[in-house]
Amino acid sequence: MRKDIMHPMLNIAIRIVRTVGVSILQAYDSQSFTQNYQNNNSDSVTHIVIQSEKIMIKMIKKFYPNHKTILVLDKKKKIENNKVYWIINPISGQKNFVKKIPLFCTSINILVNKKIEISVIYDPLHNELFTAVRGQGSKLNGFRTRCIQPKSINNTIFTINNHDIFNLNKNKLYHKLINLLYIDGITFRCTGSLTLNLAYISVGRIDGLIYCHIPFFKLMTGKLNIIESGGLLNHISHNKNENINLNNNLHIFIGSSKLMQDLLKKIKTI
Incomplete structure (x- = not known):
């Protein structure tokens, strides 16, 4: 797929994760959500995940009606050639989320011909946006990033x-x-x-x-x-x-x- 097509898809993916991030934070800060979880009501977490999935799928279909969507935990889904797939994960780190541990995120990956072309990971609590486009590098909030290149494996x-x-x-x-x-x-x-x-x-x-x-x-x-x-x-x-x-x-x-x-x-x- 041409690079000039990738940027609109990246922008839409960013818009989606930020939108979902707002709803996730509202639930995170909600006293009723905390009380439901403390009362062993797991349905409250499931409800948030399902609602977030619906928001993501609706927005994807609005801009790209012919693209396919896959939930990250959908093991049975087959990936075919010559199709575009949006792999969505509303909340990675659900146990952290429900226990108020500030380490969770939402993500979208876009596959084209079985290759990941775009990756968007959003930490709404810290407002950190990790993005990557194949052949164009990775970024954090718009700034280029590189993994650490330590001289030795010791003390890593x-x-x-x-x-x-x-x-x-x-x-x-x-x-x-x-x-x-x-x-x-x-x-x-x-x-x-x-x-x-x-x-x-x-x-x-x-x-x-x-x-x-x-x-x-x-x-x-x-x-x-x-x-x-x-x-x-x-x-x-x-x-x-x-x-x-x-x-x-x-x-x-x-x-x-x-x-x-x-x-x-x-x-x-x-």
Whole structure:
């Protein structure tokens, strides 16, 4: 798709996430929402997500009626060639959202011919807009960003999905790698939002990411930000099919080229 077509799509995507961000913040600040959650009423969270989805889909269809929409958790959706898909995620970090932890965001990724061409991630609480267009770099609030290029893997900060680290029988490689990196002085973080993790790596707030058994579709919101900021994404998968498969479970390693070289060397020693 021509680059001159990308900018209007980017502008519409930004307009959509900002619109949804306003409604999300209204719910975040609502006392009734907090009370409903404390009373174990999960329907209140579901209602906010569904309403946000409806707003996003309605706005997409208004400007691009022939484009397809996919919810980020829709594993059954098949991606076809020669079509444009908008992958939407109203709230990444839902548990943070309901517990008033200020780490959540909304995102849109636009796929053209099975390639992510535009990525928009919006943190409404901090008014931070992370964008990326294929071949045109990544930005934070309009300013170009680059991932960190540390000289060594020592004393860096990595983000992990800690719910898998304790399953030793299932994730022996993952557990051994985390222990090995901890010895080297690496600090680990778990923010509760994969999308924000990827955005933070693209602007240099986090050095790298190590996730175990993560479905490919979850990486689609933020992958382009990593690539356009100069980062690399490596994975270990038993599936040799190179086509996009939303259900592929992967071991993911993300960071600068130097970090990935050091990390892969350590993996080979395990």
